[in-house]
Amino acid sequence: MNSYHEREMLIPFRSALLPQIFTDVVIVGTGVAGLRAAIEASQQNDVIVLAKESIDLSNTSWAQGGIAAVMNAKDSVNAHIQDTLEAGAGLCEASAVRALVEEGPVENPATFEMGNARGPR
Ligand SMILES: Cc1cc2nc3c(=O)[nH]c(=O)nc-3n(C[C@H](O)[C@H](O)[C@H](O)COP(=O)(O)OP(=O)(O)OC[C@H]3O[C@@H](n4cnc5c(N)ncnc54)[C@H](O)[C@@H]3O)c2cc1C
Numbered sequence: 361m362n363s364y365h366e367r368e369m370l371i372p373f374r375s376a377l378l379p380q381i382f383t384d385v386v387i388v389g390t391g392v393a394g395l396r397a398a399i400e401a402s403q404q405n406d407v408i409v410l411a412k413e414s415i416d417l418s419n420t421s422w423a424q425g426g427i428a429a430v431m432n433a434k435d436s437v438n439a440h441i442q443d444t445l446e447a448g449a450g451l452c453e454a455s456a457v458r459a460l461v462e463e464g465p466v467e468n469p470a471t472f473e474m475g476n477a478r479g480p481r
Pocket of ligand 1: 418424
């Protein structure tokens with residue numbers, strides 16, 4: 361049996377002969393999280409986004425009901441957090457819920473301006 365340091369390749373190849381692509385940032389995934397991160401990172405870096413199979417293979421491609429956020433005075437951040445935690449039935453991380461709910465009113469309009477087709481209704 362090989363030791364940990366003796367790596368065995370299933371296919372023999374010499375890495376020096378493979379094509380090389382240089383970049384500052386590699387983002388794995390073409391959903392809303394990956395693409396939003398790519399837009400941000402591309403302000404100051406070269407970015408490559410990797411897709412598993414095709415660009416539109418993501419949960420984001422399936423989502424079409426809209427994005428919930430506190431967008432008017434009748435709603436409140438605390439009520440939205442409470443609703444989300446209840447709907448999450450104990451599976452939600454409270455600090456992540458708070459961050460998402462608090463940043464939603466700013467982030468949602470920003471993504472609409474970037475071309476998110478699910479704009480305000
Ligand atoms: C049918 C449906 C309807 C929905 N409706 C709504 C809605 O109305 N409103 C709402 O807010 N949310 C909705 N959601 C939830 C929403 O789609 C997700 O919360 C959101 O899209 C998650 O975005 P994401 O970028 O984190 O993940 P994803 O969009 O899933 O992106 C993950 C990416 O990572 C890639 N990936 C995964 N593993 C690998 C790997 N090993 N190597 C390379 N790439 C990999 C995937 O191919 C994909 O591109 C819905 C989800 C579904 C399935």
